[in-house]
Amino acid sequence: MTDIRQILIYLTAFLIVAVAANQISKLFLRIRLPLVTGLLVIGIIAGPDILGLISNDAVSNLGFINDFALAYIALAVGSELYLNEMRSRIKSIVYMTASQMIIIFILSSLGIFFLTGLIPFLDVIKIHHRIAVSILVGTIFVARSPASAIAVVNELRARGPFTQTVLGVSVMKEFLVIILFALTFATALTLVKGIPFNLKFAESLAIELVLAFFLGYLFGKILGLVISINTRSWIKTSVILLLGFGIFRLSHFLREITGENFFAEIYVEPLLVCILGSLFVTNYSAHRPEFLKLMKEAGPPVYAVFFTIIGSSISLDVVAQTWSVALILTVIRLVSLIIAAFTGGFLAGDPMKFNKVAWAAYISPAGVSIGLIAVVAAEFTGWGEELASIVLAVIILNQLIGPPLFKWAIFYVGESHVRPDIAFTELKGFALIFGVENQSVALARQLKKHGWNVRLVSVDDSPVPFVSSDIEMIKINEINRDTLKQVGADKAESIVGMMSDDENFRICDLVYENYGTSEMVVRLNQGINFGKFNRLGVKIVEPSTAIVSLMDNFIRTPQATSLLLGLQEGQDIMEIELCNPDLHGLALRDLRLPHDIIILSVTRDEQMIISHGYTRLRRGDTLTMVGSRKSLQEVKRKFEK
Numbered sequence: 191m192t193d194i195r196q197i198l199i200y201l202t203a204f205l206i207v208a209v210a211a212n213q214i215s216k217l218f219l220r221i222r223l224p225l226v227t228g229l230l231v232i233g234i235i236a237g238p239d240i241l242g243l244i245s246n247d248a249v250s251n252l253g254f255i256n257d258f259a260l261a262y263i264a265l266a267v268g269s270e271l272y273l274n275e276m277r278s279r280i281k282s283i284v285y286m287t288a289s290q291m292i293i294i295f296i297l298s299s300l301g302i303f304f305l306t307g308l309i310p311f312l313d314v315i316k317i318h319h320r321i322a323v324s325i326l327v328g329t330i331f332v333a334r335s336p337a338s339a340i341a342v343v344n345e346l347r348a349r350g351p352f353t354q355t356v357l358g359v360s361v362m363k364e365f366l367v368i369i370l371f372a373l374t375f376a377t378a379l380t381l382v383k384g385i386p387f388n389l390k391f392a393e394s395l396a397i398e399l400v401l402a403f404f405l406g407y408l409f410g411k412i413l414g415l416v417i418s419i420n421t422r423s424w425i426k427t428s429v430i431l432l433l434g435f436g437i438f439r440l441s442h443f444l445r446e447i448t449g450e451n452f453f454a455e456i457y458v459e460p461l462l463v464c465i466l467g468s469l470f471v472t473n474y475s476a477h478r479p480e481f482l483k484l485m486k487e488a489g490p491p492v493y494a495v496f497f498t499i500i501g502s503s504i505s506l507d508v509v510a511q512t513w514s515v516a517l518i519l520t521v522i523r524l525v526s527l528i529i530a531a532f533t534g535g536f537l538a539g540d541p542m543k544f545n546k547v548a549w550a551a552y553i554s555p556a557g558v559s560i561g562l563i564a565v566v567a568a569e570f571t572g573w574g575e576e577l578a579s580i581v582l583a584v585i586i587l588n589q590l591i592g593p594p595l596f597k598w599a600i601f602y603v604g605e606s607h608v609r610p611d612i613a614f615t616e617l618k619g620f621a622l623i624f625g626v627e628n629q630s631v632a633l634a635r636q637l638k639k640h641g642w643n644v645r646l647v648s649v650d651d652s653p654v655p656f657v658s659s660d661i662e663m664i665k666i667n668e669i670n671r672d673t674l675k676q677v678g679a680d681k682a683e684s685i686v687g688m689m690s691d692d693e694n695f696r697i698c699d700l701v702y703e704n705y706g707t708s709e710m711v712v713r714l715n716q717g718i719n720f721g722k723f724n725r726l727g728v729k730i731v732e733p734s735t736a737i738v739s740l741m742d743n744f745i746r747t748p749q750a751t752s753l754l755l756g757l758q759e760g761q762d763i764m765e766i767e768l769c770n771p772d773l774h775g776l777a778l779r780d781l782r783l784p785h786d787i788i789i790l791s792v793t794r795d796e797q798m799i800i801s802h803g804y805t806r807l808r809r810g811d812t813l814t815m816v817g818s819r820k821s822l823q824e825v826k827r828k829f830e831k
Contacts, residue, residue: 233501261434268468406466
């Protein structure tokens with residue numbers, strides 16, 4: 191047996207590789223591939239078949255890492271299953287989930303059973319072993335990754351009944367897949383060991399399920415107690431992962447004890463216990479927000495370690511021999527998914543437009559799929575490792591095609607809300623201010639003083655302060671795409687919201703989605719709404735904190751603050767875009783500028799760059815300058831020539 195010192199050496203070397211894999215795999219995000227795929231690929235490269243940075247001995251001796259990671263995956267799945275959020279689409283979610291669970295499992299299992307004769311290491315095993323392989327892989331093929339779905343939804347800002355159904359089904363399936371796996375895994379063990387299906391088998395299976403639900407409830411209570419302790423987050427997370435690992439150890443212990451002393455082994459699926467405990471905390475305790483936070487914070491390092499070691503365990507020889515089988519398995523899963531998704535949507539009464547493309551939303555397999563195949567590989571020696579390599583190849587193929595097809599489906603059903611690619615036609619120096627009151631009128635006057643064309647927009651008939659005749663004011667009855675275009679939102683350089691948070695967000699959301707306006711500013715009324723504006727790239731002014739920051743700057747840097755606020759007589763600050771081709775490529779130090787002009791910053795492609803005297807300008811750069819108004823106008827004419 192390998193001693194503790196050797197295991198620590200393996201663990202240290204592996205963690206170094208995992209940290210590097212976590213950083214390198216982020217390059218995959220740039221080519222629109224999931225981070226999981228990157229980690230698996232890096233694990234393969236670092237594994238024994240290529241670079242050998244992770245040896246076969248290291249993989250076999252670091253199996254305990256899988257238990258920690260699998261416990262986290264089950265806990266993370268349970269934390270996403272918040273039942274209250276599924277009520278509005280519960281009918282579609284139930285029918286779609288049931289259809290996929292039944293049809294994909296049956297069709298995939300049958301297809302895999304008939305394919306086993308084509309797989310070199312499975313063509314010699316007994317028929318009941320083939321049945322075990324079929325039902326295990328059929329179970330794994332049912333899963334769909336909620337994390338991958340959420341990533342695409344966030345990227346496209348997707349919302350609507352189709353998107354809501356996909357998220358609900360993805361999370362619900364993760365929970366039910368683990369229950370299904372507990373049943374099929376127990377059945378597979380019975381088949382492989384040659385135990386007949388009789389009353390004793392049914393009794394032991396029932397005992398296993400009852401015991402799993404009891405331990406899950408007890409585990410949930412313990413999790414709630416841990417979360418309620420007043421200590422640092424990393425300590426709570428560590429304790430939770432240790433408890434999850436303890437569930438796996440307890441499962442193995444019960445299996446050994448009952449196998450030696452009773453009529454049959456009692457195998458309590460630890461994944462099921464963990465997900466039930468997490469489900470209890472998420473839905474029936476007051477600790478849901480903090481539990482979600484702890485799970486999200488623990489995700490990146492756990493995934494990096496788990497998927498890297500899984501990648502290193504993939505046998506490239508097996509994949510090379512059976513790549514055609516992996517491709518056929520991918521097609522089998524895809525065909526069964528198309529049939530199941532259409533059937534589920536049809537039974538739920540969903541629009542035919544949804545049913546035609548629903549399959550494209552469920553292709554990406556879940557992290558728990560890889561976890562389940564890791565369990566199979568560890569349990570069924572002789573063919574488990576080879577089977578894991580083929581199924582992992584199928585998972586990688588699905589990860590490659592899944593996200594792009596899900597994006598296509600969201601665009602097809604019209605639930606994408608992204609900023610348009612085409613540039614809108616803007617009028618420089620034109621601002622729309624929504625909301626007519628003393629502060630908005632004062633802002634309009636200040637902008638007019640600096641040469642801006644300003645239009646005030648009122649959305650109700652409430653009394654408004656006096657507005658001078660040189661400031662245009664328009665009233666609209668409601669906020670929608672048509673009325674925004676009517677007041678000129680498609681041409682404005684800047685949009686300012688000075689109404690309620692709901693009205694401001696409605697305006698910003700429509701402008702972002704339809705016109706792509708980059709300069710949007712709102713006056714925030716309630717701090718709880720900061721996040722949704724920030725995700726749109728809106729510049730947020732919160733009055734209470736703004737006053738404190740302003741006074742702080744006046745105290746620490748009174749001259750600079752006065753200058754930036756325009757309180758220095760004859761001085762101003764201005765952003766000037768470089769359009770003059772004669773100045774393209776010129777270094778800042780070579781510009782002939784008035785003596786009282788100071789360049790504060792240079793912005794290129796909407797990114798502020800670190801500038802110095804040798805920074806070379808490009809057409810389209812925006813320079814922020816401070817100086818006298820006369821000199822600023824002179825520079826402006828020179829830059830716009």
